[in-house]
Amino acid sequence: MEPDTQTFTCAMIPPAPVTLDRRQGPFGEVVLRRSGQHLETFEIIANGCFLMDTSDGRSERLLIDAALAALPVGRTGPSVLIGGLGVGFSLVRAAEEERWGRIVVVEREQAIVDWHREGPLGRISGAALADPRTEVLHTDLVAHLRTATERYDALCLDIDNGPDWTVTEDNGSLYSPTGLAHCHDRLTPGGVLxxxxxxxxxxxxxxxxxxxxxxxxxxxxAVARGVPDVVHLASKAH
Structure with a gap:
């Protein structure tokens, strides 16, 4: 008997993504949706541009691991500022590592904070958010770096899609000479960006x-298709 080609083909086509929430905020629209063959993947879309999903997370974890590895030997209880909560992989990785002291997350989109604290992304980040070392600041990262007086041992920044591909115009200033100067100022001697x-x-x-x-x-x-994801590393002199 010939196989039912039409049925087989349809079974292989993933269902259309399902929108879970859509918010209009001061920086534009942000959307949380589920996708994949079994709708098992969460995605965050900002202003119509894909930002990140929960399908992998290796590079978000590397962001934290590489920063810790680059710190001076012997530094105890280092503090880390994570720029962008996203789907929570970087925060979770930091909370899994006992060597980190204070963990500060800066996220400007209230919707994303809500999706973690009260929504479906809490299944990823719930334990990390409950960690007593963790503090979430609902504010703009660029403004925080410009106005804060506290210094951190590491700045781990995951904003939009990187320095060459920003989704909102304001975020481009983070990677400008002025923005990098603010990053430099916010680091302790020997600190890592x-x-x-x-x-x-x-x-x-x-x-x-x-x-x-x-x-x-x-x-x-390395990614399945196209150019690899990258973590850029740099240190502040002692």
Missing amino acids: AVWSAQPSPAFEQALRNAGFSRVGTEEV
């Missing part, structure tokens, strides 16, 4: 050097 990017950026590496950072480099995570 780690920046996630959807693609390598030699121009951004040079911008980091121009901003006074040392030990500038990149770590890559």
Whole structure:
């Protein structure tokens, strides 16, 4: 008997994504939806542009691991600021590591905070949010870096899709000479800046050097198709 080709083909086609929430905020529209063959993947869309999903997370975890590994040997209880809560992978990775002291997450979209605290993303980040070391600041990262007086041992920034691909115009200033100067100011001596990017950026590496950072480099995570995800690393001199 010939197989039912039509039935087989239909079974292989993933269902259409399902929108779980849609919010209009001060920086535009943000959407949470589920996708995949069994609608098992959460996605965050901002202003119509895909930001991230829960299908992998290796590069978001590398953002935290690489920053910790790059800190000076012997530094105890280092503090980390995570720029962007996203789907929560970076926060969860930080909370899993006992060596981190204070963990501060800056997220400007109230919708994303709500999806974690009261919505379906809580199944990913619930334990990390309950960790006594964790504090979530609902504010704009660029403004926080400009106005804060506290210094951190590590800045782990995952904003939009990296320095060469921002979704909102304001975020572009984070990667400007002024924005990088604010990052430099917010770090303790020997502190580390780690920046996630959807693609390598030699121009951004040079911008980091121009901003006074040392030990500038990149770590890559291969993806199924296209260029690798990248974590840009740079240190502040002692």
